[in-house]
Amino acid sequence: MVPRMRIDRRVLAGLAAAALVAGCGSSEGADVPDDAVSGTLTVFAAASLTEVFTALGGRLEDANPALQVQFSFAGSSALATQISQGAPADVFASANEAQMAVVTDADLAEGETQVFTRNVLQIAVPAGNPAGISGLADFAREEPALAVCAAEVPCGAAAEDVFAAAGVTARPDTLEEDVRAALTKVELGEVDAALVYASDVAAAGDAVEGIAFPEAEQAVNDYPVCVLADAPNPAAARAFVDLVLSGEGRRLLTDAGFRAP
Amino acid sequence: MSLHASIAVRRGTLDLELDVEVADGEVLAVLGPNGAGKSTLLRVLAGLLPPDAGSVVVDGATWDGDGTSLPPHSRSLGMVFQDALLFPHLSVADNVAFGLRTRGAGRAPARAVAADWLARVGLEGLGDRRPRELSGGQAQRAALARALVGEPALLLLDEPLSALDARTRLAVRAELRRHLAEFRGSTVLVTHDPVDAMALADRVVVVEDGRVVQAGPPQEIARRPRTDYVARLVGLALLPGTGRGTRVHLDDGGAVAVAEEASGPVFAAIRPESVALYVARPEGSPRNVWRATIAGATPHGATVRCDLTGEVPLVADVTATAFAELGLAVGAEVWATVKASEVAVYSR
Amino acid sequence: MPAPLLVPAAIGVLFLALPLVGLLVRTPWSQLATQLAAPGVGQALRLSLVSATLATLLSLLLGVPLAWVLARSRTRGRTVLRALVTVPLVLPPVVGGVALFLVLGRQGIVGSWLDDAFGITIPFTTTAVVIAETFVAMPFLVISVEGALRAADARFEDVAATLGAGRWTTFRRVTLPLVAPGIAAGAVLCWARALGEFGATxxxxxxxxxxxxxxxxxxxxxxxxxxxxxxxxxxxxxxVSLATLLLLRDRWLGRGGAA
Known part of the structure; x- marks a missing residue:
């Protein structure tokens, strides 16, 4: 079952407005195509995109009153599996190239996929950093409770890369099934540090602090997006992808901790 | 050993207010229709239900009242229910030994006493069986042994025979009678069957709607019913005699033909509705025909209860219509007949 | 047998069995040996069996008395109590896991005290696995045993009381043996649920x-x-789980079919 999220305009209008103010100065609607689109648009997107895409969906709905945008946010691999099993989606935004490849290899993407943003790892620590974590080397220590993503999921693969680059033998207490689960444990203060994406640290707000480290450059994650070949609403799908790639979308992504491609 | 109870219970529509006294070795039958509160009385005496008011005193010890209420397991009592309710997961012997084990007896001594009791109720050698392997009568005997094994001060019998078929009931009733005669504590027997009350009890109280409506020795109650219910229920003639084959020779003279062979001292019980009255000697050859005089006639609803004197004292119920059509009246001479199969016989 | 029962029953069987068939059809039998020999498989299986069994024992220890309270006590809070017991059934297990953190985690109400006083931290240990599985699986046992207790003839307990058995003796020597089949059924459900537990764990x-x-x-x-x-x-x-359940079932039936 795909969890669907129907946008609540009242909440998201505020979010989008806040994002726009932060994004400084672009006149409203400048990046939205003139051709109005309508109907229902279904976007499958990596869970890390939840806040930004929800805001973008609200923007698109404001510009196209006859349009309804639905989201399914989940792990990229779960979404890729659902798309290859025939889930009726218009747009797929993946958190890595590997899961996008599952879709493109099956000829389910329309045209080229485009990398619209990137993400790098950061060390997330609870507010105040009670265990005094300072860098990647702390992951080799026994005492702190540490969470790293499991190697099977993208953030875990990235973590292995940075540990290898730094020559650190990590001693995590748990290998998390996805990056949000790792972050939750930081938010609850149950682990002293977790290796997560910068965007996740930004999304977590004040409860979590991010520590950047140089080896993160060894594992930069590309986020590709595409319109799907069997999209029920290709026009709206195109409009959404354009919005994501626009200066507007880029600003929102940057504010959310992502890095420009 | 004695029981003095004066209790009040109010539960929904039930409004029970009873005074009960039972002396040492005495058997009190509580007779009444369903819903009269008989079983509630037993539950209160057993400590399974706290009374709203009143007291229960056994052998001078207060079980209920004065602000105290002894829990059931601290009361010296034995209880037999309508269904034997033998614990299905225990052997028959372990069922009987249960009350000894809970009171601290070791396994081996408890088993020995249980085996002895099983023999006394005629279940020798059945101790290793599971309860489901016993017949209804055997199960009820085992239940009796289980209740008596701890030599309680108070024995409570809740319709102990009513779940048994007619033939088994006769046998178990006789057995029960024997054990009650030996039992030194007080016994309260709840039943809706007047035959049980007559055969087993020294004294009867009749309970209707939560109140005692009549109390006294069984024969007294049978002879002088005070309510329609009692009249219908207990108006049977109880004739002591000695069984010889299919005849019972009555202690006061005369004989009654019965369907099944009997021997030794017995009771022959005849229900009023089993007695037919004729003005002339009836045709054919019913086995029990007696000349009788109507000594009394009391209308009870649609029937008239006739008190008969003569060779055999009887009570007969005649419909009011028949009573009028036959021109019956007190002092009239009649013929009374009873089928042999309608006579209940039990040892005394 | 009447068709209105037979047809839905047949559909029900298909509904439950077909996913299993699908799984078996897709199983790469040729790689089976290699996959099973992969490091960590035996370890994970052993851990699963051990933790599910421990969770079941813990559930029995706590759940049977709880079921007794629910079935027998006349306290006014019983309805609330029963609702509380069923909470883990309706709670998404992941939420259950977070809730466990809030109580037994390092920052949790009880967990922080355990850490300060004894230096015990529960999360990320096998103990935590057993606790999470117990939290999710125990309600199955409680509900099953409570049903058995309600169905059992309470007059047997009255009989025991008149034979000098206090409430604890009555529970131990009469009630417990009477509902043993219900407890066994509940324990099996509980074990199976614990074995499959994912989210809270x-x-x-x-x-x-x-x-x-x-x-x-x-x-x-x-x-x-x-x-x-x-x-x-x-x-x-x-x-493994089917084999275990069938084996246990044979044992129980072989022991005289207390049911």
């Missing part, structure tokens, strides 16, 4: 091979990378 206990990675966690992670491996692990878990 991965949240509260985390996922680390050897200490907290049970089979369902291994299956989930395998699914991310290699669906074939995940299917093999699923079939293995299924086979």
């Amino acid at each position: 991965i949240t509260f206990a985390g996922n680390f091979p050897g200490t907290t990675q049970t089979m369902p966690l291994a299956v989930y992670l395998a699914l991310q990378r290699d669906p074939d491996a995940a299917i093999v692990l699923s079939v293995l878990l299924l086979a």
